[in-house]
Amino acid sequence: MTGQHRIVVLGAGYAGLAAARRFARTARDARITVVDAHAAFIERVRLHQQAAGQRIPAWDLRELLERKGVHFAHAVATDIDTTGKRVVLDAAPALDYDTLVYALGSVADAERVPGVAAHAYSIATQEDMKRLVIPRGTVAVVGAGATGIELAAELAESHPDSRVLLLGSEEPGAWLSSRARTHIRRTLERLGVEIRSDVKVIEVTAAGMRLADGSLVEAAATVWTTGFRVPDLAARSGLAVDSDGSVLTDATLRSLSHPDVYAAGDAALVVGPGGRELRMACATALPTGKYAADAVVARMRGAEPRPLRFRYVLQCLSLGRRDGVIQFVHADDAPARTVLTGRTAAWVKERVVRGASWAARP
Ligand SMILES: Cc1cc2nc3c(=O)[nH]c(=O)nc-3n(C[C@H](O)[C@H](O)[C@H](O)COP(=O)(O)OP(=O)(O)OC[C@H]3O[C@@H](n4cnc5c(N)ncnc54)[C@H](O)[C@@H]3O)c2cc1C
Structure with a gap:
């Protein structure tokens, strides 16, 4: 000591x-x-x-x-x-x-739905990335939250020969303003992503997944992005x-x-x-x-710290390397009216990501 x-x-x-x-x-x-x-x-x-x-x-x-x-x-x-x-x-x-x-x-939450841990990939950690293999054919991205949207867009942009499905229980970006949601949908569609909203995946298998309505979706690979634990x-x-x-x-x-x-x-x-x-x-x-x-x-040093004061400012989503959405938000994260889209948004998002890394590195 x-x-x-x-x-x-x-x-x-x-x-x-x-x-x-x-x-x-x-x-x-x-x-x-x-x-x-x-x-x-x-x-x-x-x-x-x-x-x-x-x-x-x-x-x-x-x-x-x-x-x-x-x-x-x-x-x-x-x-x-x-x-x-x-x-x-x-x-x-x-x-x-x-x-x-x-x-x-x-880490990715792979425990809530049967078959996810055994048959689906995740992209939440460095370990997940070591396991990940994106094959030719259909890639199903499950989860229309920020990670699912960003992944589907990125895969569709860089693998134009693959079929990319985005499945979610809500429309992509459901928590954002209608302008942001519209831009996300249009951009995903332009990139060739097939969007299936209002679906619930109840099981993942080696061949794809089973939905709550009993139908099967075939996929060469399933990437699970619906939650973290x-x-x-x-x-x-x-x-x-x-x-x-x-x-x-x-x-x-x-x-x-x-x-x-x-x-x-x-x-x-x-x-x-x-x-x-x-x-x-x-x-x-x-x-x-x-x-x-x-x-x-x-x-x-013997002082009493002031309570944490925090307010949200932005939510940034990339939609491939050349497009994105910057949603300005109120202090409590509720979407405000201002939204940036397109190349400007992609540029801002890249700056934010670089800034975050810079702010973390000693
Ligand atoms: C694909 C993807 C895109 C994302 N995009 C955005 C975005 O655009 N904007 C945004 O705000 N957030 C985004 N996020 C979320 C963001 O990455 C996380 O919220 C953030 O990394 C949390 O930081 P953290 O320091 O709490 O944890 P982490 O970044 O997860 O760091 C935790 C560290 O702890 C280490 N660790 C864990 N367990 C142990 C152990 N037992 N012993 C030793 N070490 C251990 C891990 O190795 C890791 O380095 C994204 C996440 C993903 C997966």
């Missing part, structure tokens, strides 16, 4: 890196260690591009962090002993902490979590059950504008990661 405050950040995604970047500037007197199962930071928001065969950037985490004086442990966190304040790792010695920032993100480490370790396993936090992102633990990003349940839970997004992971670091440092 050196007397130094020991901060361990679990997860080097947008939230964990934003926290580490902040700590590197504001807590130089602390010993900061970031843990991640992967050696490289990959821009997760570009995984649909990688799925369509594009190369996406990767940054070496050790190099990125250690040049800022932050230690890096390349290992899987397998257990948190919240009484002994120690994180157990699979491939490195256990880490003792005074403060823990939990930012383990999310959080890792179970927090729940297994006894942190207070909701029914999905997200860490319950107060207005300063401190765990409701363990005051020396903070949570940020997809793995945290954070109450936002209008009393609604913040949605999983890098647009929420970055500010919550940064804020969590500020709250930790404030308390290390």
